[in-house]
Amino acid sequence: MNSNSQAIKLFLVVAFSCTSLLASLTPVLAKPTPNRFDAKTILAQAKTFNQPPIPSGSPPKIRLRGGGKRAFNQPPIPAGSPPGGRVRGGAKRGEPACPTPKIDLTALVPFTQEANSVINVWGQTTVEHPSWFFYVPYTKDSPYTVEFVLQDPDANEVYKKAIALSDKPGVIRVSLPSTTPGLAVDKQYRWFFTINCDKQKNSPPSFVEGVIKRVNLSQPTLKEIETAEPLKRYAIYAQNGIWYEALTTLAELREKNPQDPTLKAEWRNLLSSIRLDDVAEEPILPGTP
Template sequence: MKSNSQPIKLFLVLAFSCTSLLVSLTPVLAKPTLSSSLSDAYGGLRLRSNTKTTLAQATTFNQPPLPSGPPPGGRVRGGAKRGGCPLTKPDLTALVDFTDDKANSVINVWGQTTVEHPSWFFYVPYTKDLPYEVEFVLQDQDSNDIYRKAIALPDKAGVMRVSLPTTAPALALDKQYRWFFTINCDKEKDSPPTFVNGVIKRVELNPAAVKELQTAEPLKRYAIYAQNGIWYEALTTLAQLRQNNPQDAALQAEWRNLLNSIGLKDIAAESILSDKP
């Protein structure tokens, strides 16, 4: 009996040592190398683990000066009860930068883009079960229609995206275009529709910003566009990031920060509706 005790003790020591080693290694093997943020389809890049650190320093949108010539004017809110539409809160709203010239009682709604076929975002308070006619129109400086499209109301109230398709004429550089988003709630069309409208201008980014964009991740792209006063790409990039990472609290905070900064605090908490039918 005594001769067998040493091998048995040696086996137990080795077994215990191996078990302890596996237990100590388990947390290391299970530790993720990336954050829990979802993979982002925009640009094929993933948000990295320092996302929240970056977003903690809120990006500021640098509003560019108004274009030369007559003030663009426009409407950022639809207007209560206009066109026979029921009163809602929030009202029909264009998610676009604007300035309020209180001295002259004029609101100027305008923004810059760098792409030929940009996207617009609107908060729409009405749903598809209502028989309202909705239309998006884009015109050149001579009020000629560039694009006109009937828009289907969404399943639920929220922020919807309207994109200029590649089949439509491209926006020319340094040209201004006026857009309209209208909702006609009056079947007889005896009343004017409720609408929002503003001016968009396509510009070129400075070479340094263009070079930086070539290697930047989506979150950094958003910051570059915002810092250079490019409203439409800043908003589109951030909206896509939010849709691809719906549980990311930092992105939600940045979205609120952006809309709050232009006076659209009441829209910041509204859902961004999916582009997919």
Template sequence: MNSNSQPIKLFLVVAFSCTSLLVSLILVPAKSISASSGSDAVRGASRREGGLRLRSDLKTLAQGTTFNQPPIPPGPPPGGRVRGGAKRGTLGCPLTKPDLTAFVPFTEEANSVINVWGQTTLERPSWFFYVPYTKDLPYVVEFVLQEDPESKNSKEIYRKAIALPDKSGVIRVSLPTTAPALAVDKQYRWFFSINCDQQENSPWTYVEGVIQRVNLSQATVKELETAEPLKRYAIYAQKGIWYEALTTLAELRQKNPQNAALQAQWRNLLGSIRLDDVAGEPILPRTP
């Protein structure tokens, strides 16, 4: 009896050990999968919540946000060119559709004079241009900024050679920290120019306008400090601060390239200054 019971006990111990090991091997991955699934679910819920909040904010903006273009400041009108104006059969850059375009508000006066003018609150703002030409073309491109735009002795304070992009689209030109800061309540004239035929010494194709730095009220500045990007965009648009409104919305679009509501808001903003024809052009990545 005792001699037979020993093998049975040994068998039971081995069987129990194997069973325990098998259960542990099954349960540990199950816990890992459960924890991973829970983490994925939280991340998914967070993304969905963020997406819903973005759509909700955009719906509110679409219903009440318009760009309030401020009046031209006193003094000589700024003038300028919002389109490059290349023409078929003339020297210079070839005709394209759309043409070289500055993303800036403009007005057309009764005497056919166009005024290209906008406000910023920044010492070093950014400009956006639709460029129809690409880097495979041997064209020279420059951005120039001058102070005292109405003076005969206008002083150039910044000049930058611009590399043409890989494909046609909207490029961003920012004033760097090495350039003088814009002064408050002072006007500056900018030029974005392309020379397409250097050997023939043909005229440059260019756009130009005037920018003025202004201060916002302390209450508005405080509101901007805590506002989400979409709210900041709405504040700038309502206050007539073109350059920050455009830059804020452009950055949002680049971070959310597939968001249809942001694309619609972008079209609305450009449509409000009659630049519908370039509203669908891609915003290209910033070059180093």
């Protein structure tokens, strides 16, 4: 065999070997990896992270800034009939007359979602005359009627107040006045915050509702609260599952120091921990009832 034939044969052997090697690598190099981060999947994952399912009977333990020093511990749902409720605005039947805003009417209250998709909206207080906070998306330019109602365990009306809309959307405070009979210990009261956008009331209103229960703290905890500075007091309430005083304390601190970055972060983390991230950046309106 002449030298030309040998060279050609060597060339073919090398070429075949390279082709075989490339062929064996092609499935690894060229096979497309499943796109686990497409827009649809990312959005679905984001919703999962923002709204984690809460197994029945397993209340969340919510961590805030400061590691284990500040945590909101959501207590178990009270024994008896589940409180139910609604944390976002909407109607029971049909379509509400209110226009759909970017952020709907929202009660700033913890809620749990059971395995059967039932929502329970409730929180604890230690005082006779607590305060509630709501994000209201409508302004006084809207001809809507707004009302807050509190009922006792027998569904008797304890307090009813017409609420005036503010100049701009934001978080408002509704307090139970000292002239009204206070909440009894270990009793569950139901509250409603309703916006009726139909003057004739032919269409269902937008509303939120939930249950509040007054409880007693231990004497050592009460003594600690009495001597604590406000931010520490907020942390003690949060750690003991007392939502209303934790939120009120922090809201009052923010109203006095609206530009304080630490208080802004605490407020944002607290509301984000109960899956109300969208409301966390909304302003707390001064001079609300």
